[in-house]
Amino acid sequence: MMELGISKRNYVVIGIIIINIVYFLFLETHGGSEDTMVMLRYGACFPDNIKNGEYYRLITSMFMHFGIEHIANNMLILVLLGGKLEDIMGHFKFFIIYMLSGILANLASDWAQTMTGDFAVSAGASGAIFGVVGALLASLVLSKGKIKNLSLYQIVVSLGLMLYAGFKTTGVDNIAHVGGAVSGVFIGLILYKEDKK
Numbered sequence: 001m002m003e004l005g006i007s008k009r010n011y012v013v014i015g016i017i018i019i020n021i022v023y024f025l026f027l028e029t030h031g032g033s034e035d036t037m038v039m040l041r042y043g044a045c046f047p048d049n050i051k052n053g054e055y056y057r058l059i060t061s062m063f064m065h066f067g068i069e070h071i072a073n074n075m076l077i078l079v080l081l082g083g084k085l086e087d088i089m090g091h092f093k094f095f096i097i098y099m100l101s102g103i104l105a106n107l108a109s110d111w112a113q114t115m116t117g118d119f120a121v122s123a124g125a126s127g128a129i130f131g132v133v134g135a136l137l138a139s140l141v142l143s144k145g146k147i148k149n150l151s152l153y154q155i156v157v158s159l160g161l162m163l164y165a166g167f168k169t170t171g172v173d174n175i176a177h178v179g180g181a182v183s184g185v186f187i188g189l190i191l192y193k194e195d196k197k
Helices: 011-028 036-041 047-051 057-063 068-089 091-116 126-142 152-168 174-196
Strands: none
Touching: 011 057, 011 068, 011 091, 047 057, 047 091, 057 091, 068 091, 068 126, 068 174, 091 126, 091 174, 126 152, 126 174, 152 174
C-alpha cells in the first residue's frame, strides 16, 4: 500500500500550497476567481498577452485557479504526491521540476492555442503537478521500479487516470497536462541521474 501525504520537512510543497491558497483568496476578494476578466487582469495566460511580452503570466498563472473545486483538486494531488518527489529529489530539485514543468506546460498550451486559433484564458497548477507525477515516473524507472513506498505501477496508473479524467472533462487544458507530464519525465530523468552520480 502506498503511503501518501506530506510532512513538515516538505517545506517547498507546503510553501507552494500556501501561495496557491493566498492567491486564491486574493482573487476571490477582488472580483472572483471564476470571472475570466478578473483572472486575466491578475496574471492568467492568454496567447495575445504572451505574444505582447507579458511572459510573467507563464509563472503567475501556475498559482491561479478557477473556483474552489479547481484549486481543491490540484492541491489534493500535490499533497498526495508532491512530498514524495521532494523527499526523493530534495528541496531545490523539486522546486526546479515544479516550476520548469509548469512553465513548459504553459508554453505548450500557448503554442497549441496559437496554432489552432482557439484561444482561451488559462490558469492552474495542473501543468506543474503533472510534471511532478512525470518526474516520479522517471525516478521509478531509473530506480528499477521501487522507491520507498512507491511503485512504478502505482504512478503509471495515477498518471493514466489523471490524463483520462482531463480528456473526459470539458474546459480542461489537456495540452498543458501532457506538456507538463512530458517535461517532468525529461527533467526528472536528468536530475535523478545527476543525483545518483
